[in-house]
Amino acid sequence: MSGILGAIRSHNGIVIVxxxxxxxxxxTACIEINNNSVAVVFRGKTAVKDFLEKxxxxxxxxxxxxxxxxxxxxxxxxxxxxxxxDFSFFVAGIENGRSxxxxxxxxxxxxxxxxxxxTSHFINTIEDLAVYIITKVFSEQxxxxxxxxxxxxxxLQCIKVFGYDSFFxxxxxxxxxxxxxxxxxxxxxxxxxDKKDHKLKKIFSDFFIKEDMSK
Amino acid sequence: xxxxxxxxxSNGLVLGADSRVxxxxxxxxxxxxxxxxxxxxxxxxxxxAEVGYKSINSIVDQVNGYSDFSATATPRIVHFSExxxxxxxICKKTYGEVATELKKNNSAITDRDLTTGFxxxxxDANETNQFKIHHFESPKFESDxxxxxxxxxQWHISQFLSNHFYYQEMDVEQLKRLASFMLIETGVISTSVxxxxxxxxxxxxxxxxxxxxKEIQNIICENxxxxxxxxxxxxxxxxx
Numbered sequence: 001m002s003g004i005l006g007a008i009r010s011h012n013g014i015v016i017v018x019x020x021x022x023x024x025x026x027x028t029a030c031i032e033i034n035n036n037s038v039a040v041v042f043r044g045k046t047a048v049k050d051f052l053e054k055x056x057x058x059x060x061x062x063x064x065x066x067x068x069x070x071x072x073x074x075x076x077x078x079x080x081x082x083x084x085x086d087f088s089f090f091v092a093g094i095e096n097g098r099s100x101x102x103x104x105x106x107x108x109x110x111x112x113x114x115x116x117x118x119t120s121h122f123i124n125t126i127e128d129l130a131v132y133i134i135t136k137v138f139s140e141q142x143x144x145x146x147x148x149x150x151x152x153x154x155x156l157q158c159i160k161v162f163g164y165d166s167f168f169x170x171x172x173x174x175x176x177x178x179x180x181x182x183x184x185x186x187x188x189x190x191x192x193x194d195k196k197d198h199k200l201k202k203i204f205s206d207f208f209i210k211e212d213m214s215k
Numbered sequence: 216x217x218x219x220x221x222x223x224x225s226n227g228l229v230l231g232a233d234s235r236v237x238x239x240x241x242x243x244x245x246x247x248x249x250x251x252x253x254x255x256x257x258x259x260x261x262x263x264a265e266v267g268y269k270s271i272n273s274i275v276d277q278v279n280g281y282s283d284f285s286a287t288a289t290p291r292i293v294h295f296s297e298x299x300x301x302x303x304x305i306c307k308k309t310y311g312e313v314a315t316e317l318k319k320n321n322s323a324i325t326d327r328d329l330t331t332g333f334x335x336x337x338x339d340a341n342e343t344n345q346f347k348i349h350h351f352e353s354p355k356f357e358s359d360x361x362x363x364x365x366x367x368x369q370w371h372i373s374q375f376l377s378n379h380f381y382y383q384e385m386d387v388e389q390l391k392r393l394a395s396f397m398l399i400e401t402g403v404i405s406t407s408v409x410x411x412x413x414x415x416x417x418x419x420x421x422x423x424x425x426x427x428x429k430e431i432q433n434i435i436c437e438n439x440x441x442x443x444x445x446x447x448x449x450x451x452x453x454x455x
Contacts, residue, residue: 129371208389
């Protein structure tokens, strides 16, 4: 999968879909910062990875807000090293039982903004389709397990529509910490969602054939 | 961008496009992306408005020989295969002129930024007696014919909908409902898709027919329960 698919959060957890590590310099990645937060990179992976490994992870920030503050100050301090790279990433994590996102980006050699995003879902804007499906189904009351299923359904649709690679990572953050789904788990979940998709197609088979939808 | 598509049904074709034009200065819902070429054929465009508008007008003019008042110097083009060739020639020429000018003013512009495409669809009454859908896209504008549907430009959401709802066995009446549904659902998320919906049908009996506003409004009203039911089905099946 090239390009991040996105992240979605409910009141007690976050589910993140990202590319696989071997995706090349333009690929996306989900990098663990500590045991309750991650950095999700969707532009300039190599530069961000290098920055995090050099200046953030060794300092072992305690929690999400600590990590965000540290990233903020270290980025400003060492920005010259990464000036020639355009990068975008966001930090996602759980703190005091609440989930949150913090996003960072650099463009044209300038660290323009550090923005705190408190939106329910954070999706790379290229993926209109992902936003569309999520908007139809999502509610903040959904459990992390339900969110995971929804994101795998969305990923399945992106694979079918865009012809994306079927290898991607799913990272789940909840009160118990960070869990990365294994390749086998993802494969099994994709197969369950594919069955659901076939069921949907069957339900919709006469959707535009019936003239009166109330029957 | 825009949403442009042609759907093939059991008794004809349904063509659809929105009317939004977006640019550096904002957007307006006034563009003409859709023209009738002759009795049985229509053409749709998406991408660069200047290339699209100039090209489709020029195609209609040259196919029908409108500029030739005596109608003797340039004969009308009647064969579908010749119209395909003419479309390719005009699109390539117009695109070349506009793209060169734009690239001259801004060297950072790439072919991808200037993506422009056309969908030529209709009934080939002279050669094959079949409904045909051809797609042309910049920079080469090579003709690509597909057996089923063609959905272009801002196509992702509509492709998802088409994957779930579209069957070639559907007739033109049913496809009209699907076309309006696809345009409205895409406009909900994609800001570059919107404005008046333009839908046309091509059938053997009636040739190319552009639906008027009242007909489109009736289809939208008829679809209202479908929007609600569709969401209900997604919620029931995907939220666990």
